[in-house]
Amino acid sequence: MKLDLPNTFLAKQKKLPIKREVQNPEIQESRNFQRKPACSKPMAGSESKGLPMIDMQDFPGQLAKLIEACEEWGCFRIVNFQNFVPQSLMQDMKGVIRSLLDLPIEIKRRNVDVIAGSGYMAPSKINPLYEALGLYDMASAQDVDAFCTQLDAAPHQRQTILRYARAVNELMMDIGHKIGEGLGLKGVPFKGWPCQFRINKYTFTNESVGSSGVQLHTDSSFLTVLQDDEIIGGLEVMRKSGTFFAIDPCPETLLVNLGDIAAVWSNGRFYNVKHRVLCREAGIRLSIASFLLGPKEGMVETPAELVDSEHPPLYIPFTYEEFRKLRVSKKLHTGEVLELLRVQS
Numbered sequence: 001m002k003l004d005l006p007n008t009f010l011a012k013q014k015k016l017p018i019k020r021e022v023q024n025p026e027i028q029e030s031r032n033f034q035r036k037p038a039c040s041k042p043m044a045g046s047e048s049k050g051l052p053m054i055d056m057q058d059f060p061g062q063l064a065k066l067i068e069a070c071e072e073w074g075c076f077r078i079v080n081f082q083n084f085v086p087q088s089l090m091q092d093m094k095g096v097i098r099s100l101l102d103l104p105i106e107i108k109r110r111n112v113d114v115i116a117g118s119g120y121m122a123p124s125k126i127n128p129l130y131e132a133l134g135l136y137d138m139a140s141a142q143d144v145d146a147f148c149t150q151l152d153a154a155p156h157q158r159q160t161i162l163r164y165a166r167a168v169n170e171l172m173m174d175i176g177h178k179i180g181e182g183l184g185l186k187g188v189p190f191k192g193w194p195c196q197f198r199i200n201k202y203t204f205t206n207e208s209v210g211s212s213g214v215q216l217h218t219d220s221s222f223l224t225v226l227q228d229d230e231i232i233g234g235l236e237v238m239r240k241s242g243t244f245f246a247i248d249p250c251p252e253t254l255l256v257n258l259g260d261i262a263a264v265w266s267n268g269r270f271y272n273v274k275h276r277v278l279c280r281e282a283g284i285r286l287s288i289a290s291f292l293l294g295p296k297e298g299m300v301e302t303p304a305e306l307v308d309s310e311h312p313p314l315y316i317p318f319t320y321e322e323f324r325k326l327r328v329s330k331k332l333h334t335g336e337v338l339e340l341l342r343v344q345s
């Protein structure tokens, strides 16, 4: 398969592997400089090598751009969201997740599943470089509390996780409403939708360069807010054409992905973007994913305004829970499960 990688990305691959044990501070500094990510100062409204960049303070001005990003890319970066999630909170959270993921395995194993795949995932045969901790609903203070207790989180860690969960949840509601507004809908009911939370660690070494960090998948969610690693890249999204596009680190921004539920909710208008993580360089890669899943009870429904004789309903009604069970039991992790839920013509 041809990889659609930007030139700077390819150039980056030619660099010597980074050795962690360098002691000379001058050498270390020059390495740090070399490793400075391409997108270190995102300009509001600017594009990051083609990936749409949405300025959250420029609405309704960016509504059309937002909808186009949902349709054509299934993902976009956002800037100027500090009224919801301040940079200091993102940094504090990064420190907290680093120490949680460094806990001994016996403690991490206490983080059990509430729904399939919501708890601790140890490195496995399929994804040996990857492990994750998580919780089912970050919108529930009780769930967040239980997660913190499982991991013996210190009071300041607990506070940071609670603040982050609340802040990202509100940001997701805001993005959801902007998407609704962009489609001409009023008062889309995202409130009360569970919001799964997952912190990911990739242990990349010089030996693992070129191998898979996380396999190709779509997210099962409506939308995902991802705080990706600000230094170590490796995330790639698949464009509709089937070519891959590298999502390089871009500090102080967040990435938004649309998942399977967005494709159904929009009656096939939005693209549930396939993505994967590859090991491109040595280092520990950390990311924080928050998934706005779907309605807790009731059906995943396309708003009536998006259905008419020219756009007949594409999917049968189903609940998020049924969908998730089907996806897990059939092991269909790249969106094919939606084919089983199509209205038969």
Ligand SMILES: O=C(O)CCC(=O)C(=O)O
Residues within 6 Å of the ligand: 198, 200, 214, 219, 226, 228, 229, 235, 275, 277, 286, 287, 289
């Ligand atoms: O770590 C990343 O950048 C991506 C993680 C991801 O795709 C996921 O958690 O679903």
Ligand SMILES: [Fe+2]
Residues within 6 Å of the ligand: 217, 218, 219, 275
């Ligand atoms: Fe994902």
